[in-house]
Amino acid sequence: MERFGRWAGAGFVTVAGFVVPTWLCGVLVLPSVLEDSAIRWSVASALGAAVAALTGMWGYGFATRTREGGPSGRVVQASGGRAVAVGGSNSGGISTGDTGATGQSPDQAAGGNQTPPQAPAQPAPGTVTATGERSIAIGGDSTGPLSTGDHHGGAQP
Known part of the structure; x- marks a missing residue:
């Protein structure tokens, strides 16, 4: 159930990442700059799509990460x-x-044969x-x- 919740949360945040900037630009920011509503909403939608793409990339990482x-x-x-x-x-x-250049093995350098550790x-x-x-x-x-x-x-x- 946790995996489904992560995907649902990521999807919700991605949708919000499109809707909020689109509405803010279309209703509050761009009307004073662009008078034609078709152009204004096209620009607002493009900005919302860009924010949603970034949010979607974050959401994928959030939904698929594993706990360690x-x-x-x-x-x-x-x-x-x-x-x-x-x-x-x-x-x-x-x-x-x-990484030295000596010809001795570690066992020879330690003074002879050593008993291998038990598994x-x-x-x-x-x-x-x-x-x-x-x-x-x-x-x-x-x-x-x-x-x-x-x-x-x-x-x-």
Whole structure:
């Protein structure tokens, strides 16, 4: 029902965005400038149509937007080392790895083999969680580049 209410509200505002400027210009503003009523109402209608078009674009965005955060109960958590969690959409680049030119892996630099972490339990719906080492979790769309590994200066196989 909320979706219908948003569309109905957007439609009402769009109609009002046409009627109010058209009437104001046709009855109050333009009579002193334009004496011919056909021209006056044509200009008023054109102005009302322009305002209604802008209002319609706003109404579409209002009616189709989704709630994120706040009362929806969405939880965003990044608990792993160098982990990144984004609750909504991402449009920038995310890199959790090193960009140096050393030939060592992170495990070798830390002093040998490390035990991999245990797989976490399934998160609750609406939860965005990045728990692993250098993990990335995004709760929406991503249009930017993502990288979780090291980028060394050596030749690629």
